[in-house]
Amino acid sequence: MREFTVPPLADPPKSGGLADAVFQRAAREPGQIAFARKVDGRWHDVTIGTFRDEVLALAKGLLAAGLRFGDRVGIMCRTRYEWTQLDFALWSIGAQAVPVYPTSAPDQAYWMLHDAGAVACFVEHADHAMTVGSVIDKLPRLKLLWQLDEGAVDELSAAGAHLDDDVVERHRLAVTPDSPATVIYTSGTTGRPRGCELTHANFMAEADNILLRYAALFRPHQGEPAATLLFLPLAHVFGRMIEVTAVRGGVKLGHQPDPSAPVLLADLKAFRPSLVLAVPHIFEKIFAAARRKAETEDRLAAFDKAADVAVRYAEAREEASFGTGRGPGPALRLEHQVFDRLVYARMRAALGGRARYVFSGGSAMQRRLGLFFAGAGIPVIEGYGLTESTAAAVANPPERPRYGTVGIPVPGITVYVAPDDEVWLHGPQVFAGYVGDRPGSEAAPRDGWLATGDLGSLDGDGYLTITGRKKELLVTSNGKSVSPLPLEERVRAHPLVSQCLAVGNDRPYVAALVTLDPDGVAHWQLMRGRPTMTPSELVRDGELEAEIRRAVVAANTHVSPPESIRTFRILAVQFTEEHGLVTPSLKLKRKAIEKAYANEVEALYRT
Structure with a gap:
């Protein structure tokens, strides 16, 4: 098979932008829990009404500081609540965030802020301020610099208090789906990073189709709302997609700026997410840590046996879902029940004990690792996408995953595998072009088609396997x-x-x-x-x-x-x-x- 299409489930937006979801949700049900914010070591719920008020106050402050519709603003910060406040405040006035990785060197920060033409920048702390400050003389357009750890959000909110709410409302109503929402820079593995201009429509198409196709991931469970703890960098398109999808889908969102194992595992247990989104490296670390712990407790043989049972159990269920097998037999089911109490329950507890699904992206996950987690009661949905496709363009369906592949197109996407095996993408999630590109340039999508640079193959059921990079x-x-x-x-x-x-x-x-x-x-x-x-x-x-x-x-x-x-x-x-x-x-x-x-x-x- 060379081409496979999944029709869109969500209608394309005719008006408005991403900030509308906050204001519309707050108008309908202001007391609905939308976020959890960690203060003094404890998680505190934040309603959508409170968040709307914070976004509105911050948006007025940004206008009072001189920001205008269409301006680009750098954000150099780890994943934290203030980033999401800034995103929706900027979108409320028609401005665009330009993420800068918090680990960026001065030259890297300079390139992104210069190339995007940023007129202002938010940094998290003094070290980031020094990074940007060391190149600010080469950034003549950058006039404003704020530091979050020095109370920038409160300072701006107070500075804009004299403005009427209607000022923000007029800006928000001027935003259209085709308005640029952000500029996110590629990883730059083979050269200088390029700025992808993603529109409000790109994010809405991505989030709304994901919410409809994967509705099981976002439903309340056991009387509690769906929740996810975001520890991926918001400077990456995967993290931004999670942020937008959570707000549009009513998923309770927490932020974790420190992804080191001890801190992250403690917060997973305290936050208890129903959905975990991460890169394969995180799941590799969780598995390796569990195996090392078993060895130190002289239980390595039992753990390896449990892992083998989990893989065989998930593989049997996979075969049954495709009609090539009958599913786990009685002996395998019995072994699985025994190890569920002894081993798998501990793995689920490490993720907070409430996770019903995990979503893996960013790089390929080994088939055996995906089968292990599925067999341990934590189904893995592996996906594939690029910054240019607003994150996931392809993902495994939760009811019929094929481990070792990245799944089928998300609704609205067409995947085409060219004669040289390069993967091409088409759909409303695909961006229009890079910063500075002229229409019709070689790097921009051709007739809406994005040449990904990745090599792959489609099987008879439309599942895509990525086999490498064309340039590598x-x-x-x-x-x-x-x-x-x-x-x-x-x-x-x-x-x-x-x-x-x-x-x-x-x-x-x-x-x-x-x-x-x-x-x-x-x-x-x-x-x-x-x-x-x-x-x-x-x-x-x-x-x-x-x-x-x-x-x-x-x-x-x-x-x-x-x-x-x-x-x-x-x-x-x-x-x-x-x-x-x-x-x-x-x-x-x-x-x-x-x-x-x-x-x-x-x-x-x-x-």
């Missing part, structure tokens, strides 16, 4: 084309591996650079009574090398011999954003890594 194909000196992504992901599935980069362009074979997972290695050392080994000692340790070799051999079983990793080098340090080797969304910058580790790459090919 390796071509060996023997003329063999190799997609490195599937190989890298399988190596990375090993608990001792953090990152894997395959190399081999114009080389006789494929090789790899591997970095170690700090938590996994610390546990490995502890279990072997060698907790004091230095990183340089670790990379030369024969036992550890043998473990990594097993991961490489296992990955190679899925490809032909010419495509397999022939040799590898373990590195003592991580690829980090600080050194310009990964993007803020943790994607590897291949050319930068190969340049930084040119000597190590050369050593892989010495005979």
Whole structure:
């Protein structure tokens, strides 16, 4: 199959913008709980009426400060409640937010604020203020800078108190679906990030079709409203889509700025979300942590058995849903019941004990990991999309997931796989173009079609599998084309591996650079009574090398011999954003890594 379409479920908006949802919900039911805000270590509910009043006051403050319809405003901040206040206040006056990753270096912040033509910027704290301040002399259009930790929201709200509410109302009514809502910059894995202009209509089409197609995810459960804890960066389109969908769909939304495991797990238990949205890395960490804990408690064999049962159970249910099997048999169901009490219930408790679904996006999830969570009673909905498609363009249906694929098009989207296997997208969620592009430019969608740069295939049921990136194909000196992504992901599935980069362009074979997972290695050392080994000692340790070799051999079983990793080098340090080797969304910058580790790459090919 080369093309598959799912018709839209939501009518395209004829008028209005994203801020309308706040004002309309507040007019209907001002006491409805819309948010939970963490204050002094405790979660406090916030009604939609209260949030509307906060947005209105902040919008008046922005107008009083001189912002006008169409202005672009930078936001350099972690995921927190004030970001959502700012988004809806800016949308209320027809302005546009320009997210800047909170980890951005001065040059990165400069590029986004300059390219977008931002006239103002919000930063979270003094360090961010220094980052922007260090390049502000090169940003002549940037006239205003506010710091959230210094009370910027209250300050602005007070400054605009003298304005009538009607002033904001007139601005809000002037916003149309085609008005730009935000400029979000791509990750920049192969070059300078590009600013995607996303409209109010793009977000409304995305959110409203998701809400209708995946209604089961957003219904109240056990007398409580649907709720989600947002810990993904709001600088990323995935996080912004969650924010918009929650407000439009009446989902209680919490914000968590610190995604480190101890803080996040504690807040998941306290917040108790019904829906968890994350990248595969989070689920890999949860699984690896549970397995390490089982090993320290001398329960590793039982945990691995439970994991195998969960995978087989979910696989049997998957086969039944597609008519290729009868579902779990009596013996498997009995094993599953036993392990549900002993193991799976603990996994569900780690997510707060109330999660009915998890949504995974941002990168590919290994099929076995998805099956494990589904078998443990936490169904995974894996999706796929880009900044240019306003997040998810494709996602697995909850009633019929096919693990290892990213699912079928969300309503309104057409997926086309070109003769060279590049995935193309078409639909109302697809953006119109990049900042600075002229209509009809090569980079803009052609007749509404977005060439994603990703390679993939559609099966007979319309499920899409992503197989790699077009620009990241390796071509060996023997003329063999190799997609490195599937190989890298399988190596990375090993608990001792953090990152894997395959190399081999114009080389006789494929090789790899591997970095170690700090938590996994610390546990490995502890279990072997060698907790004091230095990183340089670790990379030369024969036992550890043998473990990594097993991961490489296992990955190679899925490809032909010419495509397999022939040799590898373990590195003592991580690829980090600080050194310009990964993007803020943790994607590897291949050319930068190969340049930084040119000597190590050369050593892989010495005979």
